[in-house]
Amino acid sequence: MIEISELVKTYPGPAEDISVLDGLDLSVGKAESIAIVGPSGCGKTTLLNILGTLDVPTSGSVSIAGKELSQLDAEERSKFRNRSLGFVFQQHFLLPQCTVEENVIMPRLAGGWEESESDTRERAISLLRDLGLEERVAHRPYQLSGGERLRVAVARALINQPALVLADEPTGSLDPSMGEQVADLFAQLNDQHGVTLVTVTHNAALAERMGVVYALEKGKLQRR
Numbered sequence: 001m002i003e004i005s006e007l008v009k010t011y012p013g014p015a016e017d018i019s020v021l022d023g024l025d026l027s028v029g030k031a032e033s034i035a036i037v038g039p040s041g042c043g044k045t046t047l048l049n050i051l052g053t054l055d056v057p058t059s060g061s062v063s064i065a066g067k068e069l070s071q072l073d074a075e076e077r078s079k080f081r082n083r084s085l086g087f088v089f090q091q092h093f094l095l096p097q098c099t100v101e102e103n104v105i106m107p108r109l110a111g112g113w114e115e116s117e118s119d120t121r122e123r124a125i126s127l128l129r130d131l132g133l134e135e136r137v138a139h140r141p142y143q144l145s146g147g148e149r150l151r152v153a154v155a156r157a158l159i160n161q162p163a164l165v166l167a168d169e170p171t172g173s174l175d176p177s178m179g180e181q182v183a184d185l186f187a188q189l190n191d192q193h194g195v196t197l198v199t200v201t202h203n204a205a206l207a208e209r210m211g212v213v214y215a216l217e218k219g220k221l222q223r224r
């Protein structure tokens with residue numbers, strides 16, 4: 001599903017360039033799940049952003065489902081993001097003027113959906129129920145706690161039934177029991193629906209439930 005080789009990412013710095021990813025290799029099969037751990041600033045979000053086509057590598061190759069990302073044109077990239085990818089961002093980026101339910105079905109706005117809007121709404125409610133938010137569907141983000149906003153972001157990432165889920169600290173602001181509920185949902189997606197999962201996390205309990213755990217160190221991944 002994911003093949004990365006010799007991935008390099010540097011950012012321009014005030015004096016010299018900052019090297020974040022430095023010849024990173026990774027291979028993740030379909031329906032596999034991995035966790036990526038590492039200290040703040042080591043490049044975890046940078047790696048997810050590149051996998052999600054939100055950022056581009058300085059050099060190296062990244063392919064997903066057999067397609068080299070650098071070869072995709074803008075339209076193919078946005079199609080990939082809208083139809084095959086679920087992204088749970090570290091900053092959740094919920095739309096403040098929209099309700100919880102509207103935020104979850106927001107990916108529909110990008111178009112290309114075969115399913116009727118009422119079926120999508122039904123699935124949104126069911127996802128929100130799984131995440132303990134059935135009483136919050138008509139709330140707006142400012143009326144939610146941090147953990148509730150995070151769970152809305154998880155539901156939004158799953159609404160398009162993606163083949164690949166990239167999650168950046170998906171249990172960051174959750175208490176242990178809610179964290180476990182998110183971990184259960186991910187495990188279920190992975191086991192029953194063959195979804196490939198790449199999760200960045202500081203949560204040892206969540207990391208343990210992924211098939212393989214990698215540490216991001218000095219710009220490369222080391223298998224734990």
Ligand SMILES: Nc1ncnc2c1ncn2[C@@H]1O[C@H](COP(=O)(O)OP(=O)(O)OP(=O)(O)O)[C@@H](O)[C@H]1O
Nearest residue numbers: 011012018020039040041042043044045046047090
């Ligand atoms: N757009 C940018 N321009 C310059 N430097 C950047 C940019 N984005 C990230 N960096 C730098 O790259 C490094 C890696 O950042 P990244 O966000 O990937 O870290 P992270 O591992 O996700 O950290 P955290 O656990 O705190 O979220 C940091 O040192 C950061 O300062």
Ligand SMILES: [Mg+2]
Nearest residue numbers: 044045090168
């Ligand atoms: Mg980060």
